[in-house]
Amino acid sequence: MSLQSTGSKAILWIESNYNFLTKTEKKVADVVLQEKEKVVYSSVTDLAEMADTGETTVLRFCRKLGFRGFQEFKLAVAQDLASSVEEVHGLPKKGDTIADIALKITATNTQALKDTMGLLQHQELEKAVDALVTKKKIHFFGVGSSGFTALDAHYRFMRLGFQVNSAIDAHLIAMSCALAGPDDVVVGISTSGSTKDLVDAISLAAANGATIICLTNHARSPITQYAHAILLAASKETPLQGGAFSSKLAQIHLLDILSTAVALKHSETTAAAIEKTAKAVIDKLY
Known part of the structure; x- marks a missing residue:
């Protein structure tokens, strides 16, 4: 069964369709739901190890949710976590002065x-x-x-x-x-x-x-x-x-x-x- 993802609602689709996943795919889903921020910075191998599954299971999980692969899935999770990358990373935000931007980027x-x-x-x-x-x-x-x-x-x-x-x-x-x-x-x-x-x-x-x-x-x-x-x-x-x-x-x-x-x-x-x-x-x- 292939689920259809819409927009960047990756987390919503996991929660809504959890019961359609296999036992091993649920292990991946559990890690994603519990470690959203960590998953955004992980490789497919990292997530497989975190879920105690294989890379093939992670890829099958992503595709079952309607994503073409792990990178597209990660993008959707990142969009769910924040409306902008600045909020995810604590980087300069709209309204910062030029001096603030320079200091934050230099620190990063x-x-x-x-x-x-x-x-x-x-x-x-x-x-x-x-x-x-x-x-x-x-x-x-x-x-x-x-x-x-x-x-x-x-x-x-x-x-x-x-x-x-x-x-x-x-x-x-x-x-x-x-x-x-x-x-x-x-x-x-x-x-x-x-x-x-x-x-x-x-x-x-x-x-x-x-x-x-x-x-x-x-x-x-x-x-x-x-x-x-x-x-x-x-x-x-x-x-x-x-x-x-x-x-x-x-x-x-x-x-x-x-x-x-x-x-x-x-x-x-x-x-x-x-x-x-x-x-x-x-x-x-x-």
Whole structure:
């Protein structure tokens, strides 16, 4: 039986149609009803673990309620919780002065960086650095906002003298991953860790023997099951905030740490590459 969701009334539909759910789907529903705020910031894997079920059950639950998938369901829950993302996150509100807005945003971004440092596992960073300096080619992939982070990473590592590729188009990512092998490092960037186009492609690269590094906000998300090294950013965002700048700053911060560690490990080679690339564009500047 497929229920029809209307607007953003996800919670209402769960309560109204609870008796139509299977036993395992009711476990998911119970968690959602009791932990609405937590669910908004969770991955599909997180919710499955919270409900002591599988990811397939969570997806079936979402579809039974009329949603196309977990992300659409989360969006509806977020809309139920608040009329605006500002109320969910405690961010600037209408009526705040410019000074208030600046202070609140600065506090949010500063906290995101501090929390990211708190999550940083040195062993995971070391594994990522070792892979980047020993393999022949590096690939940075991301979809949507995370795709632009992948392009930033491509630029930085190219300046350091590495053979680098990047893609933000789902088809190019899939084809690149299908051709990746044991001599390649594939860095998948996804705030949610659940972007299907990216996760499916990463699975191809992993099956081919490529080393996988993932940069995500969720330690337990579909992309991490393929990762040899996991770099965690701490900034939270609801489905209403896709591409939030605080998430972007946390990602860039981790890439800055990663690229600096790589550059210092191979300082002679990277110093020469930085000089060459700088000279290549020097006549482009006044």
